[in-house]
Amino acid sequence: MNLRDSHGIKPRPWHLAGHMVSRGLALLPLGIGTLALGMAIYHWVEGLAWPDAFLNAAMLLGGMGPVDPLRTTAGKWLAGIYALFAGVVFLVLAGVMLAPVIHHVLQRFHLENGNR
Numbered sequence: 001m002n003l004r005d006s007h008g009i010k011p012r013p014w015h016l017a018g019h020m021v022s023r024g025l026a027l028l029p030l031g032i033g034t035l036a037l038g039m040a041i042y043h044w045v046e047g048l049a050w051p052d053a054f055l056n057a058a059m060l061l062g063g064m065g066p067v068d069p070l071r072t073t074a075g076k077w078l079a080g081i082y083a084l085f086a087g088v089v090f091l092v093l094a095g096v097m098l099a100p101v102i103h104h105v106l107q108r109f110h111l112e113n114g115n116r
Helices: 013-026 028-045 050-061 073-108
Strands: none
Touching (some): 013 028, 028 050, 028 073
């Protein structure tokens, strides 16, 4: 079985990890901006302190859910919209970072070119 990639080079795990890190760094501004948006919503609309706003926004962005209960109607609407947006951002970040692994697996099994 041939374990070489499309360029004839045997793939190394650190090379694959480097691709994942570089793609993650490229999307770092998206992650930071989304986190800052959530923090602003929790701080200015719900009146939470910055550390609590960070915790709630980070938990939503990570897919876990909020920690503190929401008190205002505007906060509930904005936090709901933020939760939907954060879910999409989470999927985009995960998909872009996992793309090199999926590409490598498809190459390994020769499924990328339609060959079986």
